[in-house]
Amino acid sequence: MKVVGKGTKTLYHVLLIFGSIIMLYPFAFAFLGMFMSQEGFYEVSFLPIPEGFKYCVDNIAKILRRTEIYPSIALTLGRFVWYAFILSFTSVLGGYVFAKVNFAGKNIAFYLLMSSMMIPGVALLTPQYLMFRKWSLVDNPLVLFITGCFSAYNIFLVRQTIAGLGDEYKEAAEIDGAGFITIVFRIYFPMLKPVLAVILIQTFIGQWNDYLFPDIFMAGNTSWLPIGVLSVRIQSDYMYQVSGGGLVNYPLAMVMSVFMMIPPVIIYIIFQKNFVEGLTAGGVKS
Amino acid sequence: MRKERDYNSLYQSQAVCRKPSKRKVRETLKGWGVIGPIIIYFAIFGLYPVGVMIYNSFFAKAGFFKYEFTGFSNYLEFFSDPEYYVLLLNTLLIAVFTIGLSLVLGMLVALLITGPIRGKGAYRTIYYVPVIISMAVVSQIVRVWLDYNHGAFNNIVELISGKRIEWTESTFWMYFWIIVICIWKGLGATVILFVAGLTGIPQEIHEAAEVDGAAGAVKFFKITLPQLRHMLVFVMITSIIGAFNVFEPVQLISGGGPDETTEVILFKIYNEAFQNGDRGMASAISVIVFIILMVLTILNMKFGEEKQEKL
Numbered sequence A: 001m002k003v004v005g006k007g008t009k010t011l012y013h014v015l016l017i018f019g020s021i022i023m024l025y026p027f028a029f030a031f032l033g034m035f036m037s038q039e040g041f042y043e044v045s046f047l048p049i050p051e052g053f054k055y056c057v058d059n060i061a062k063i064l065r066r067t068e069i070y071p072s073i074a075l076t077l078g079r080f081v082w083y084a085f086i087l088s089f090t091s092v093l094g095g096y097v098f099a100k101v102n103f104a105g106k107n108i109a110f111y112l113l114m115s116s117m118m119i120p121g122v123a124l125l126t127p128q129y130l131m132f133r134k135w136s137l138v139d140n141p142l143v144l145f146i147t148g149c150f151s152a153y154n155i156f157l158v159r160q161t162i163a164g165l166g167d168e169y170k171e172a173a174e175i176d177g178a179g180f181i182t183i184v185f186r187i188y189f190p191m192l193k194p195v196l197a198v199i200l201i202q203t204f205i206g207q208w209n210d211y212l213f214p215d216i217f218m219a220g221n222t223s224w225l226p227i228g229v230l231s232v233r234i235q236s237d238y239m240y241q242v243s244g245g246g247l248v249n250y251p252l253a254m255v256m257s258v259f260m261m262i263p264p265v266i267i268y269i270i271f272q273k274n275f276v277e278g279l280t281a282g283g284v285k286s
Numbered sequence B: 001m002r003k004e005r006d007y008n009s010l011y012q013s014q015a016v017c018r019k020p021s022k023r024k025v026r027e028t029l030k031g032w033g034v035i036g037p038i039i040i041y042f043a044i045f046g047l048y049p050v051g052v053m054i055y056n057s058f059f060a061k062a063g064f065f066k067y068e069f070t071g072f073s074n075y076l077e078f079f080s081d082p083e084y085y086v087l088l089l090n091t092l093l094i095a096v097f098t099i100g101l102s103l104v105l106g107m108l109v110a111l112l113i114t115g116p117i118r119g120k121g122a123y124r125t126i127y128y129v130p131v132i133i134s135m136a137v138v139s140q141i142v143r144v145w146l147d148y149n150h151g152a153f154n155n156i157v158e159l160i161s162g163k164r165i166e167w168t169e170s171t172f173w174m175y176f177w178i179i180v181i182c183i184w185k186g187l188g189a190t191v192i193l194f195v196a197g198l199t200g201i202p203q204e205i206h207e208a209a210e211v212d213g214a215a216g217a218v219k220f221f222k223i224t225l226p227q228l229r230h231m232l233v234f235v236m237i238t239s240i241i242g243a244f245n246v247f248e249p250v251q252l253i254s255g256g257g258p259d260e261t262t263e264v265i266l267f268k269i270y271n272e273a274f275q276n277g278d279r280g281m282a283s284a285i286s287v288i289v290f291i292i293l294m295v296l297t298i299l300n301m302k303f304g305e306e307k308q309e310k311l
Helices: A006-033 A053-064 A069-100 A106-118 A121-134 A152-163 A168-175 A180-209 A212-217 A227-239 A250-270 A272-283 B002-056 B073-080 B082-113 B120-132 B135-145 B152-161 B171-200 B203-211 B216-227 B229-244 B248-254 B265-276 B279-310
Strands: B059-061 B067-069
Touching: A006 A250, A006 B082, A006 B120, A006 B135, A006 B171, A053 A250, A069 A106, A069 A152, A069 A180, A069 A227, A069 B002, A106 A152, A106 B002, A106 B279, A121 A212, A121 B002, A121 B265, A121 B279, A152 A180, A168 A180, A180 A227, A180 A250, A180 A272, A180 B135, A212 A227, A227 A250, A227 B135, A250 A272, A250 B120, A250 B135, A272 B120, B002 B279, B059 B073, B059 B279, B073 B082, B073 B279, B082 B120, B082 B171, B082 B229, B082 B265, B082 B279, B120 B171, B135 B152, B135 B171, B135 B248, B171 B229, B171 B248, B203 B216, B216 B229, B229 B279, B248 B265, B265 B279
Parallel strands: none
Antiparallel strands: B059 B067
């Protein structure tokens, strides 16, 4: 190993810290912005200099009085629960079947499902809109629950994990007379915790931040907006001057931003290891 | 005793002969019982829309709620009318700058993080946080910075130059900010991939290079970069795909303006399909995006595999 001078190490840290400041700047800005008054915010330059704790309490109280955010959070959590359930269900069953069951046409089925990963989601927005409008699903809350009920990528991940677990469990359970469902959910399911954790975390972050899809498909039904869209609409209320109305109130927009950042950041800090796994898991070797 | 054993082996051999076919049927039922519904679901929500998209792309708007079959006219219009083909160039512009700068900055950060220093974990955590934040929320914060009268950045600019900038009236500045957020938001993922790649390079290669007298820049360009070439291609293609998905900063910061100069593909699809309602043209644009992204994704899967073999 090369010996590195103290000067070099310091240079490394200086550069990395400089980068870190830039990466964290928007977070710091939004956070400090909560402590500002409406007028005080107009003078902000590099970072808001907190004016007082009472402004923060006041600003948060004003946002909490927007009662539409509560059903919106409930809707978002409902979507998370539903997708956590259906994605785990389809991934575990699909992954198990591809890993441990030998059925006619398995290869064709596998490649057909994997081909879904090649279909770019953004290209399908237009035809989905046309379809869903015909089926009266546009502006219908149901539309928030019917797309994306399986993920070929997750099925693939689970298949790789189960394939690595060996046949002994399955054979032993079959000798004991366990049925298919028992084998999948009582024997293999508990062994899949790490990969399921990755799926759950990604589902939560994805649902919390979901913007484009509900923005298009629920555009005309503002009483059923997930928090990812509603938060942006609320921010816009305070960011653009209503003709003849009040002035912009940026501190409230900042409160909304911080509110949107907190859950993903907490999840991220708790489950950091899984994030890196999820990102580099792409090709768990077969 | 002997008899019994014979009977036993006979029974077993029969069982071996008969069991597989029965077993095979049961396995096939299980397999298709699970995969069948998933494939039907995929056909309805994944394949059918592709058909709807291609079908609709051959129709052009002819008056209110009226469409007539016009063959490839939408495609011809896309590639001949500057209003449309410029969308591809705009998307490409964002892609080129985002990719170029993310590769350089991502590599720099990855090299620093894998260097002989403490606190690697903390730095990695910090650089990755933006990845998990809603792009829409970040775009809104940037929009607040860029307010002409009360925005923080204009307050800074005025402090330095004495003048304010009409950010949203300038194509340059709008692209600048869109690209900056795309880099800021994606850098963490690039860094993690590069760190994985860098730590995957065998130590012997480094040592051999040092014995041969290679150091610093020479070692980086002759050893490190070639070792990471699959990773580089993978990150590049991922970023191009990402550029086609850029939407929130355009919608919330520039609104496609000034004068529609920052309109990107997805924003146009959004406007054509859901605002103005020319579903023929929106479908044709979608088909073009579909083909480009599918080719890129297939390429990426290929390089992704090779990248994994390298690691």
